[in-house]
Amino acid sequence: MMRTRPLKVALLGCGVVGSEVARIMTTHADDLTQRIGAPVELAGVAVRRPSKVREGIDPSLITTDATALLKRGDIDIAIEVIGGIEPARTLITTAFEHGISVVSANKALLAQDGAALHAAAEQQGRDLYYEAAVAGAIPLVRPMRESLAGDKINRVMGIVNGTTNFILDKMDSTGAGYQEALDEATALGYAEADPTADVEGYDAAAKAAILAGIAFHTRVRLDDVYREGMTEVSAADFASAKRMGCTIKLLAILERAADGESVTARVHPAMIPLSHPLASVREAYNAVFVEAEAAGRLMFYGPGAGGAPTASAVLGDLVAVARNKLAEATGPGESAYTQLPVSPMGDVVTRYHISLDVADKPGVLAQVATTFAEHGVSIDTVRQQGRPDGVGKEASLVVVTHRAADAALSGTVEALRKLDTVRGVASIMRVEGE
Known part of the structure; x- marks a missing residue:
């Protein structure tokens, strides 16, 4: 039977992704109700700049006090799209303490403090879902931690940053130098004014830490991931790659040792053969290649960033968490039973x-x-x-x-x-x- 009382949602952050989440919740409200089994209602939106006009959002929902929003007693689910470490970490733990499940897109926080956040969620019997934290709209986290839960993943290799892939693709296809390709990415809105997090591999390393933890059922933090940026990749490197029948991509590579006793996690530029599926990933797209013992080789491909694609992943998690709430259950939490060391x-x-x-x-x-x-x-x-x-x-x-x-x-x-x-x-x- 359909429940008539709505599940109330607190939206923490209303930037590019948050505004798309609010828009989809409004325009697809009827469909979401049918899929969940109850209405979901946007009950409050916490922002830093309340004076900014936010089209389609009732101004009465806007607040600058995210903590008070979470503590008011009627919130069922919080969606955190603030980013960064603080205040996001404190707000998420506050949500758990007040019986609220959380959907997050915060890769940096999960890579650094994922274990503590999972423990807090488990202690309070709440969900922590974060499909949007890795590879935008691409369904990846849930397939790895649910669909492949009965399999053994041995290797994950992927392009998990659209900005760097756009730059390297332009260098490959047009012969442009690094700075020229970066300038084009910036002009098109793919690169931030300060592109350091992308081009130096920090963004990809955070995603690699999250994926390694899921793939190998062990705790991998951001500091465990070896990282090299791509700023030194040159046109001469691409010329050499072409002579070898290769191209160059910034890759996140996660591997289980042959003896199964350790894992490695790394992010760096690499040459890959043109025959490899990842070589054909163009523009700002992402793709992740998973090698599992029984399932074999699987590839996940799609837009890895942007407001609407990331919001799609957030709403998918919202539906799953809302269904769990109605069933008085929780989904899968952290699986770190192997406790494998991360090799240098x-x-x-x-x-x-x-x-x-x-x-x-x-x-x-x-x-x-x-x-x-x-x-x-x-x-x-x-x-x-x-x-x-x-x-x-x-x-x-x-x-x-x-x-x-x-x-x-x-x-x-x-x-x-x-x-x-x-x-x-x-x-x-x-x-x-x-």
């Missing part, structure tokens, strides 16, 4: 593409090859060519290795920098997805 980046094994500026004279190649051998890194291919400008009688030497530990490669590069015949290490790029 030095333990990661992969292939590498290294570009060196060297003296253009006999014996250089042998000296470089010896250095690789002394550090236990096997060379797959080598390409040497003279510098087109002829300056200083220098040559470019490109080495592609077989699989090797990151620590061994780091030792090799350190030794190469000390050689008199090596003028500089122009680029180091990992090669993934083969």
